[in-house]
């Protein structure tokens with residue numbers, strides 16, 4: 001699937017702009033700057049497909065990418081970013097929540113967690129929303145290259161503890177790095193298996 005074509009389809013700022021729910025969809029959610037857009041680029045091998053930045057709040061629309069004929073990949077605006085003007089933040093949050101709870105073809109939400117920081121209260125809020133909407137979510141730890149091997153187990157334990165509180169959580173955690181490529185084959189296989 002990932003060897004085939006991938007293209008940017010559109011950026012959406014309101015629910016009525018969503019493309020038809022006519023294929024399997026997976027989305028990448030997470031706090032601002034956690035590495036959502038970078039992960040989409042790394043997974044697809046297209047370095048400039050999704051826009052990335054050092055500055056949190058880079059992705060401001062819901063960006064749809066077509067993966068072959070069968071899947072949409074969705075890059076979401078980050079949550080938990082307080083520096084944008086409040087009305088803007090509130091508009092993103094409303095759209096994000098409407099999307100996450102109302103998209104019928106959403107097969108799985110990947111909730112990205114920075115390997116250095118673990119699960120924060122805002123992450124738990126999103127997880128609770130996904131529980132309520134009965135959307136299965138899977139945790140993807142990002143920036144694994146920034147964590148010493150000996151600290152990994154501690155971080156995984158913290159994340160497992162948080163996931164145990166969420167019925168919609170898929171138990172397997174995927175440890176990734178968009179820099180080194182770690183975990184990417186696993187994640188590609190997971191997406192490909194979601195028909």
Ligand code: GTP
Pocket residue numbers: 030031032033034035036037038039051052053054055056057058059060076077078079142143144145146176177178179180
């Ligand atoms: P928003 O769109 O603002 O919500 O951010 P995002 O989650 O899309 O993050 P983005 O992909 O733009 O990456 C944020 C920063 O983290 C960039 O400076 C990336 O280069 C860096 N980054 C992303 N993934 C990795 C990774 O696996 N390892 C390292 N070391 N840095 C990463």
Ligand code: MG
Pocket residue numbers: 036037038051052058059075076078
């Ligand atoms: Mg982004």
